[in-house]
Amino acid sequence: xxxxxxxxxxxxxxxxxxxxxxxxxxxxxxxxxxxxxxxxxxxxxxxxxxxxxxxxxxxxxxxxxxxxxxxxxxxxxxxxxxxxxxxxxxxxxxxxxxxxxxxxxxxxxxxxxxxxxxxxxxxxxxxxxxxxxxxxxxxxxxxxxxxxxxxxxxxxxxxxxxxxxxxxxxxxxxxxxxxxxxxxxxxxxxxxxxxxxxxxxxxxxxxxxxxxxxxxxxxxxxxxxxxxxxxxxxxxxxxxxxxxxxxxxxxxxxxxxxxxxxxxxxxxxxxxxxxxxxxxxxxxxxxxxxxxxx
Amino acid sequence: xxxxxxxxxxxxxxxxxxxxxxxxxxxxxxxxxxxxxxxxxxxxxxxxxxxxxxxxxxxxxxxxxxxxxxxxxxxxxxxxxxxxxxxxxxxxxxxxxxxxxxxxxxxxxxxxxxxxxxxxxxxxxxxxxxxxxxxxxxxxxxxxxxxxxxxxxxxxxxxxxxxxxxxxxxxxxxxxxxxxxxxxxxxxxxxxxxxxxxxxxxxxxxxxxxxxxxxxxxxxxxxxxxxxxxxxxxxxxxxxxxxxxxxxxxxxxxxxxxxxxxxxxxxxxxxxxxxxxxxxxxxxxxxxxxxxxx
Numbered sequence: 001x002x003x004x005x006x007x008x009x010x011x012x013x014x015x016x017x018x019x020x021x022x023x024x025x026x027x028x029x030x031x032x033x034x035x036x037x038x039x040x041x042x043x044x045x046x047x048x049x050x051x052x053x054x055x056x057x058x059x060x061x062x063x064x065x066x067x068x069x070x071x072x073x074x075x076x077x078x079x080x081x082x083x084x085x086x087x088x089x090x091x092x093x094x095x096x097x098x099x100x101x102x103x104x105x106x107x108x109x110x111x112x113x114x115x116x117x118x119x120x121x122x123x124x125x126x127x128x129x130x131x132x133x134x135x136x137x138x139x140x141x142x143x144x145x146x147x148x149x150x151x152x153x154x155x156x157x158x159x160x161x162x163x164x165x166x167x168x169x170x171x172x173x174x175x176x177x178x179x180x181x182x183x184x185x186x187x188x189x190x191x192x193x194x195x196x197x198x199x200x201x202x203x204x205x206x207x208x209x210x211x212x213x214x215x216x217x218x219x220x221x222x223x224x225x226x227x228x229x230x231x232x233x234x235x236x237x238x239x240x241x242x243x244x245x246x247x248x249x250x251x252x253x254x255x256x257x258x259x260x261x262x263x264x265x266x267x268x269x270x271x272x273x274x275x276x277x278x279x280x281x282x283x284x285x286x287x288x289x290x291x292x293x294x
Numbered sequence: 295x296x297x298x299x300x301x302x303x304x305x306x307x308x309x310x311x312x313x314x315x316x317x318x319x320x321x322x323x324x325x326x327x328x329x330x331x332x333x334x335x336x337x338x339x340x341x342x343x344x345x346x347x348x349x350x351x352x353x354x355x356x357x358x359x360x361x362x363x364x365x366x367x368x369x370x371x372x373x374x375x376x377x378x379x380x381x382x383x384x385x386x387x388x389x390x391x392x393x394x395x396x397x398x399x400x401x402x403x404x405x406x407x408x409x410x411x412x413x414x415x416x417x418x419x420x421x422x423x424x425x426x427x428x429x430x431x432x433x434x435x436x437x438x439x440x441x442x443x444x445x446x447x448x449x450x451x452x453x454x455x456x457x458x459x460x461x462x463x464x465x466x467x468x469x470x471x472x473x474x475x476x477x478x479x480x481x482x483x484x485x486x487x488x489x490x491x492x493x494x495x496x497x498x499x500x501x502x503x504x505x506x507x508x509x510x511x512x513x514x515x516x517x518x519x520x521x522x523x524x525x526x527x528x529x530x531x532x533x534x535x536x537x538x539x540x541x542x543x544x545x546x547x548x549x550x551x552x553x554x555x556x557x558x559x560x561x562x563x564x565x566x567x568x569x570x571x572x573x574x575x576x577x578x579x580x581x582x583x584x585x586x587x588x
């Protein structure tokens with residue numbers, strides 16, 4: 001594993017994903033300076049040797065590299081540009097890495113704000129879920145300048161199995177939006193296919209097996225198809241998160257006058273699923289709506 | 295390779311898929327008795343040593359095992375139950391194997407008609423396209439009795455890379471319907487994702503690369519995603535065929551009061567694509583509609 005000895009890393013946002021990512025950086029040797037809105041989590045990690053702070057500004061004052069792993073775009077706006085925000089402490093040594101799923105157009109605006117103070121910013125959203133975060137096997141989609149990405153690379157190598165430099169600032173978020181569109185629609189596809197089998201009196205497990213290795217094969221059929229058959233909808237990525245990400249992809253598309261009819265339908269189906277109480281299930285829980293279980 | 299020496303096989307329907315499948319059976323040693331509505335193809339294969347006939351009935355009179363590889367359900371009805379149809383020659387030694395994509399409820403009815411005359415029938419639709427047919431690497435989804443499937447297995451081993459016995463008669467067609475639902479919807483998903491990248495000014499090839507190996511990965515992203523990026527829509531499976539298969543899946547679903555909203559939308563999108571002149575392109579040509587090229 002890459003050694004991060006003597007590197008100080010700031011980490012803001014220590015939720016389901018952020019916590020194991022921060023732990024992996026610490027394990028690799030980094031000194032961790034952390035901030036979390038909910039103080040309980042920060043206290044827990046402080047016991048493990050991380051250094052808790054009282055504001056995003058304090059993080060950037062103590063660490064040149066600051067990772068953001070926040071719930072949504074407004075949260076990034078608040079942490080970066082709000083009161084006692086990161087931006088106030090940005091200087092020419094600062095590298096801000098946003099690893100959450102943020103609206104691509106806003107990601108460009110955030111990068112410009114950081115650049116205006118002489119710092120660098122990279123958008124580097126991830127795929128792979130909580131398991132990928134724990135195992136340090138995330139797929140990382142990075143947008144930004146070559147120099148900034150190179151500086152972030154040793155950290156990416158610790159947190160992820162694969163990093164692709166997609167293009168300039170904002171490109172990583174566009175790739176993530178594309179990722180979420182495919183994930184959501186493929187979950188819908190596998191849901192309709194397995195429901196069709198089940199309601200036709202044919203064993204969906206046999207159908208899944210028959211389809212594996214052919215043109216219908218996908219990671220979603222493998223992982224989420226098994227969840228649908230087993231009725232195991234413990235998250236993983238929640239329906240509410242999937243819905244939010246698809247809404248963000250549609251906002252991006254609307255801004256460039258692009259019509260995404262299947263993505264729009266899928267968001268509506270996730271809305272129905274959430275209304276029927278499935279919001280906190282894994283995103284593969286959409287199957288319960290299609291299958292008529294709710 | 296399995297040897298089919300001294301086995302006589304009847305083959306009806308020698309189109310894009312049927313022709314290479316029949317050739318592979320002949321290469322494995324089978325004596326081929328063939329019938330095709332269009333006589334030109336039969337004449338071509340007669341030159342290669344296959345024995346051409348003048349009706350489906352003549353095929354079953356000369357071969358105990360008869361494979362059907364026809365364009366749609368009405369064609370199976372006509373060849374099996376029509377004038378000079380296969381059914382008239384069925385006896386207790388007959389095994390009819392329908393390898394085309396047929397409506398599952400009709401597949402059950404056809405199997406019953408063959409059983410009523412003492413014969414066996416298996417539905418064994420395939421996935422893998424023309425390349426899979428040529429290479430003998432099809433994925434075969436089989437429905438029928440154990441004894442009938444066992445008897446067909448040596449032929450499946452020649453034509454396919456993998457056979458799954460899904461369940462009783464009709465089950466293979468249900469699995470194929472599920473397959474086509476997933477293929478069509480995943481093509482739509484990859485189309486919307488890559489169009490989103492392209493219209494956002496981000497290289498779709500980089501986005502595809504970033505997504506490979508993650509949760510968004512699929513055979514469709516690999517094969518058809520590359521087609522979309524290269525603008526190579528030479529079929530492969532045509533848009534018209536994909537549209538027909540999804541319509542058939544929706545007919546199956548309607549018969550059991552199951553609502554498949556994404557499949558219904560996808561059929562409508564394929565309808566639009568066909569109206570705009572994309573019908574004869576590969577089914578990944580749906581990308582041109584989503585991308586606003588037509």
